[in-house]
Amino acid sequence: MAFSSQEYHKQVTKLMRNQQAKKALKLCNDWVARYPREALAHLMQGSLxxxxxPGKALPALATAVRLQPANPEPRLQLIECALAVRDYAGAAAQLDALTGQxxxxxxxxxxxxxxxLARIPRQRDLLLVLARANALRPPLWFNLAEAEIALGNVREATAIYRKLLEANPRLQKAHFELARLERDPDTPHLAQMETLLASLGPDDNSVFLHYAIGKKYEDRGEHARAFEHYLQGGAQAKASGNYAVDADLRLxxxxxxxxxxxxxxxxxxxPVPIFVTGLPRSGTTLVERLLSNHPRVDTINETFFFQVAxxxxxxxxxxxxxxxDTLPRALSAPPEKVGARYRQLVSHLLGDGDYFVEKLPENYLYLGAIAAALPGAKLVHVNRHPLDNALALFKQPFFRFAYDLDDLAAYYLAYHRLIQRWREMLGERLVEVSYEAFVGDPEGQARxxxxxxxxxxxxxxxxxxSNASQSNSASAVQVREPVHQRSAGLWQQYREPLRPLLDALAQAGVVDAEGNLPD
Structure with missing residues (x-):
């Protein structure tokens, strides 16, 4: 039976509403065949x-975009499907072309x-449109604040978190993020958080609150009280996640x-890739910002694309x-194929520079595979004093192997063994940067x-x-400050509570009994 285009639309919509997708698609195919220039037919075909x-939907959605380029819906669906099949370059090209009401x-x-797709300035602008229209859902205020931080707009992010807390003073994540941004130790924020903590029951999750309160006590120089909150936050995080460090050690x-x-x-x-690696909180972001400040160097920030490739x-x-269990198979993938696929995956992030920085700290795990897949890549490893690095990890809720000191010691020693392996294998190709040396002599170390x-x-x-490029790192706030030494040697303020960690590292020869590096 021959239908008008409007009747096809009506019948397909009815079938979809009744969850008869197979029949809807068959009828939609007839609709497209009879009315090949009907953009809506191609859009609904692609949606089905x-x-x-998602890969099979791409041609139909691309046709809908071609027939109706000012309609945002076909292009949005095309981008979503391109991402589903990991065509990041295609998705980014369509996103850059997205227009219309x-x-x-x-x-x-x-x-x-x-x-x-790491288009953070545009993400921020779109979220601001919703905010100004009072149409921004509460969870997305966090996304807007994160975008502002990535772009260096700390004052704007701070105002957002305060606005969220005015509306709901029990938002622990907002307390945590605000505490990370605040520098003044004498704000009333600490008292507000302690009041909230006192109101919680023993079974209530207070992970973010403990880490936030710990940070504020550290700002005030009350390190014993800060450590107690870090310890409680980590214990809760480990228990709620049912985490055991064994799998990470086995990796x-x-x-x-x-x-x-x-x-x-x-x-x-x-362009030439420069991989900046190291344990998280070791100073990798500082080195990435330094390198990407060079006129010939771009940055793609942190991606998982090498692991994906x-x-x-x-x-x-x-x-x-x-x-x-699957890692040996991944590591045995043909290096030349891995390198080529990695370049495809990052292509949408590249600018016009002769070099680009990939700064995912955990890429230290794959330095051998990176060296094989990208034979001309530059490999940088950032070192930090083991106890300062470990303390910096312990103070954050993001690193599951650092929730308690025993796990942290075990993981650090495994990391230390792996880096020794890479040093033996890569020799001078592995460029090492000392965080302490850099903050002590920025120009000499940079040269x-x-x-x-x-x-x-x-x-x-x-x-x-002056580096205006976006930064998606947890250190995005600190790296927009002048280079400073206030974090170097901070572990000594926590010497006693860190004693179990110090003893474990000393026993393995990573440091001596007083925490000094071996000669």
């Missing part, structure tokens, strides 16, 4: 196809896509046990952190780093506050 296979729901979706030991061969060094291709090329479903990377030194790189 994506429920089964959008509903509040569409603006919210577009902002989420901007976040996934590291699996990597160490691989039959690594020293990879050849070859032409890097263009390894797993894809090994025929594995990509996870941000590979499982210990040495650029020399090791075979890049001309530009004194302007030392003006880190």
């Amino acid at each position: 196809l994506r429920q089964r296979d 959008m509903s509040a729901q569409q603006i919210e979706r577009a902002a989420g896509l901007c976040q996934r 590291v030991e699996t990597i160490i046990a691989q039959d690594w061969q020293a990879p050849s060094v070859a032409s890097a291709g263009h 390894m797993q894809e090329c090994a025929g594995l479903p990509p996870l941000a952190m590979p499982e210990p 040495a780093l650029f020399d090791a990377l075979e890049l001309p030194f530009d004194p302007a790189v030392l003006d880190l506050q």
Whole structure:
């Protein structure tokens, strides 16, 4: 039976509403065949196809976009499907072309896509449109604050968290984020958080609140009280996540046990990747900001794309952190395929620079695989005093292996063994930066780093506050300040409560009995 286009729309919509997707798709196919220039037909066909296979929906949605380029809905769905099949470059190109009047729901979706594709300025602008129209849902205020921080707008982010707390003083995540931004130790915020903590029952989750209160006590120089709150926050976080460090240790030991061969060094291709790695909180963001302040160097911030490339090329479903049981298979993927796929995955993030920085600290796990897959890549490892680095991890709720001192000691020693393995294998190709040396002599250390990377030194790189590029790191606030030494040696303020950690590291020879580095 021949239908008008409007009747096809009516019948397909009815079938979809009755959850008869198979019949709806069959009728939609007839609609497209009879009315090939009807954008709505292609859009609905794509919407139905994506429920089964997002890749098969791409041609239909692309046709809908071509027929109706000013309609945001087909393009939004096309971007979502491109992301589902990990075509990040295609998704980014469509996002950059997204125009037209959008509903509040569409603006919210577009902002989420901007976040996934690292278009943070546009994400911020879209969320502000919703905020000004009083259409920004409460959870998205956190996204707006995070975007402001990534762009260096600390004052705006602070105002957002205070606004959230005015509306709901029990929002622990807002207390935590506000405490991270505050520098004044004498604000009434600490008393407000302690009042809230006192009102909670023994079974109430107070993880973020403990870490926030700990930070405020540290700001006041009350380190014993700060440590007690970090300890309680970590204990709760570990218990609620049912975490055991064994799997993370097995992952590291699996990597160490691989039959690594020293990879050849070859032409890097263009642009040249610079991988900045190290334990989290070791100073990797500081080094990334320094490098990306150079006129020939771009930054792609932190991505999991190398891990994704390894797993894809090994025929594995990509996870941000590979499982210990499947890791050997991922590490055995053909290096040249991994390198090529990695370049595809990051292409939407690149600018016009001759170099780009990839700063995911945990890439220290894969330095051997990176060296093989990208023979010309520059490899940087940032060192920090073990006890300062461990303390910095312990003070944050983001690192599950650092929730208690025993787990933290075990993980740090595994990391130390792996780095020793990479040093033996990579030799001078592994460029090492000492955090303490850098904050003590920024210019001298920066000159040495650029020399090791075979890049001309530009004194302007030392003006880190002028670096306007977005930063998605947990250290995004600190790195917009002048270089300082206030965190160097901070562990000594916690010497007694850190004694179990100090003893474990000393027994392994990482430090001596007083916490000094070996000669």
